[in-house]
Every structure is written in C-alpha cells, then in structure tokens.
Amino acid sequence: MKVSISLINLQHDNHQKFKINNLNNQSAFISLIITTYNRPDALALVLESVKQQTLLPKEVIIADDGSRDETRKTIEAVQENFPVPLRHCWQEDDGFRLAKIRNKAIAMAQGSYIIMIDGDIILSKSVVFQHEKQATPNTFIQGSRxxxxxxxxxxxxxxxxxxxxxxxxxxxxxxxxxxxxxxFELTKNKYQGSIRGIKGCHMSYWKENVIAINGFNEAFEGWGREDTDFAIRMMNQGFSRKNLKFIAPTGHLYHPERSMHNHEKNNDLAMRAQSMKSTVCDKGIAAYLDTATQ
Structure with missing residues (x-):
C-alpha cells in the first residue's frame, strides 16, 4: 500500500510539474487555429507536433468544416492530456466553406494574435516561438512548408x-x-506587396487587423483563392507582409488534389478585389463577433 501511495504521489507531482513547466513556456496572446475536415489521423499528428512546441500557444482551436464524429472523438481523446485549452469550432457540412469556419474560429479566439495552419501541417518545435518573435504591428506573416x-x-x-x-x-x-x-533575413521582406506564394495553410496575423478587413470573404465556396483575396485586402488596407522562411519549417502531409470546380469563379473574385483595391468584404467575420463563445 505504501508503494502504491508513493507511485500516486509521484504521478501527481510529475503532472503538476508538467503543468507548471507548460505555463512557464506559454504565450499569453497567441491562439493557434487548425482547420480540418474528415482527416482525424492527420489532425492527431499535427496536435502531437503542437504539444512539442518550445513555446505553447494560449489555446488551440480546431476549425472544423463539418467533419463526422471520428474527428470529434479524436479531439476529445487528445483534450485529456493536452497542455493548453483545446477547443472545437464545428459547422455543419454543406460543401467546402473554409472561409466561414475560419471566421468563426477567429471570432472565438481569445488571443490577440492568430497563427493559422491546415490540419495536415506538422510543425517543427520552434514554429510558435518564431511567429511570436517575428510578430510586428500591422503585419501578417506568410509561412513556408x-x-x-x-x-x-x-x-x-x-x-x-x-x-x-x-x-x-x-x-x-x-x-x-x-x-x-x-x-531568413535576406528573404523576410521579399514579395512585399505581392500575392506571390500566398498560402493560407501556414499564416499568422493580428486579430484586430483581420476584423479591420472583415475577415475571410465567405463568397468564396469551393477550393481556392480565399487566402489570396484575404492577403490582397490586408495589403490594400495598408498592412505589411513578412515571410517566415528558413527559421520555422513545417511539413505538409500528402493528400490527393482537391476538386477545383469553383476555382475560376474564385480566381475572378480575388482578381476583382485586387483591381478594385478592396479593403473589406461584404460577408465576413463581423457576423460572429457578438455571438462568439469566449
């Protein structure tokens, strides 16, 4: 019995040390948002890479565009031993509505700075740390993979x-x-004011800047170009672009090419935002700011 009690106490002490160490290595203002759709095995691996970060975010939000129950069960299983709050933002499956679920998750975020990755992007250990270190006012960051x-x-x-x-x-x-x-220093300001290499699978930005442009444009449905439109309006609003390359590597897990049936329409929308120098979209994050769960 004494041995059992000692083991329980040791486990409790180790758990407390784990919690204290993670609190000491946690950003107070970064929310990490991970988008997903029916790929729980990849999501579980991505969350494992988050647990290994040298600097943890304040919270992690799963932006789920209508996944089935297997994804929910995966998140619930991981939540039990996850070092920071792990929240699930879900919407009904009604086609590819990435812009909408991104807006909902950003509205829900408690952090003032957002790192957003796709649910198949595994992180090297320094990714959150480097995003925090390179975050500067009125600047969004484009990561690489x-x-x-x-x-x-x-x-x-x-x-x-x-x-x-x-x-x-x-x-x-x-x-x-x-x-x-x-x-990194040689390339961080490359493509300033350009949409070249814009990919929403690994980006970061200030929440207040996202609100200023009304977030992602929900007129984009189907795969493609909602991230380009987002970057165009950010730059039209006067916000700068920085590249995070060579200091925060990530890996993009393979998946078959997505359907591009709406790509031409989406490309036209993005190019219209560029030609008209748009800074805001009509249908965006504003719809969720008053009702977001905090």
Missing amino acids: VLIGPMKTQQLLQSGKTAFSFFTRDLRCRENKIQSRLL
Missing part, C-alpha cells in the same frame, strides 16, 4: 512520429527545411 510525399506521409501517420529531415526521401520543396538566420 515542405511537401511530404504519399509514402513518407503514410510512414509518419502509422508511426505517430512528426520528425523528418532535409535528407528524408519522398519530399518536395525540401529547401524549406533549411534553417538559417542569414537566409
């Missing part, structure tokens, strides 16, 4: 491991795995 091929993706999902190296086989854009402060 390595493209992980189907064979390596399957290996990672089966093993539950998140680590891979520059020399790992079955990678594309492997140069994005390089970590170099000099290369």
Whole structure:
C-alpha cells in the first residue's frame, strides 16, 4: 500500500510539474487555429507536433468544416492530456466553406494574435516561438512548408512520429527545411506587396487587423483563392507582409488534389478585389463577433 501511495504521489507531482513547466513556456496572446475536415489521423499528428512546441500557444482551436464524429472523438481523446485549452469550432457540412469556419474560429479566439495552419501541417518545435518573435504591428506573416510525399506521409501517420529531415526521401520543396538566420533575413521582406506564394495553410496575423478587413470573404465556396483575396485586402488596407522562411519549417502531409470546380469563379473574385483595391468584404467575420463563445 505504501508503494502504491508513493507511485500516486509521484504521478501527481510529475503532472503538476508538467503543468507548471507548460505555463512557464506559454504565450499569453497567441491562439493557434487548425482547420480540418474528415482527416482525424492527420489532425492527431499535427496536435502531437503542437504539444512539442518550445513555446505553447494560449489555446488551440480546431476549425472544423463539418467533419463526422471520428474527428470529434479524436479531439476529445487528445483534450485529456493536452497542455493548453483545446477547443472545437464545428459547422455543419454543406460543401467546402473554409472561409466561414475560419471566421468563426477567429471570432472565438481569445488571443490577440492568430497563427493559422491546415490540419495536415506538422510543425517543427520552434514554429510558435518564431511567429511570436517575428510578430510586428500591422503585419501578417506568410509561412513556408515542405511537401511530404504519399509514402513518407503514410510512414509518419502509422508511426505517430512528426520528425523528418532535409535528407528524408519522398519530399518536395525540401529547401524549406533549411534553417538559417542569414537566409531568413535576406528573404523576410521579399514579395512585399505581392500575392506571390500566398498560402493560407501556414499564416499568422493580428486579430484586430483581420476584423479591420472583415475577415475571410465567405463568397468564396469551393477550393481556392480565399487566402489570396484575404492577403490582397490586408495589403490594400495598408498592412505589411513578412515571410517566415528558413527559421520555422513545417511539413505538409500528402493528400490527393482537391476538386477545383469553383476555382475560376474564385480566381475572378480575388482578381476583382485586387483591381478594385478592396479593403473589406461584404460577408465576413463581423457576423460572429457578438455571438462568439469566449
């Protein structure tokens, strides 16, 4: 009995130390938002990479565009031992409505600064730390990622491991795995004022700046270009772009190409925002700001 009590006390002490250590290494103002749709195995791996961060966010919000119960069960299982609050923002499945679920999750966020990644982006340990370090007023950050091929993706999902190296086989854009402060400094202001390389799968921005442009444009339905439109309006509003490359690598797990049936319409919407120098959209985050659950 004494041994059992000692083991319980040791487990309790270790749990308390775990909580204290994580509180000491937690950003007070960053909310990490992860978008997902019916890919719980990838989401579980992404959340594992979040747990390994040298700096944890204030909270993690899963922006779920209508996944089935398996995703909810995965989130609930992970919540039990997750080091920061893990919240689930879900909407009914009614087609590809990424802009809408992003707006809902940002409205829900308690942090003043948002890091947003897709649910198939695994993080190296310094990603949250580097986003916080590079966050500057009225600036949004475009991150980079390595493209992980189907064979390596399957290996990672089966093993539950998140680590891979520059020399790992079955990678594309492997140069994005390089970590170099000099290369970062040389490229951080490249494409200033340009939409080149804009990808919503790894970005960060101030919540107040998102509200100023009314968030993501919900006129975009179906895959593509809602992130480009978002960046265009950010820059038209006078906000700057910074690139986060060579200091915060991520890996994009493989998935088959998405349907692009709405791509032409979405591209026209984005180009209209650019030609008309739009700064706000009609249907965006404003609809959720008063009703967001805090």
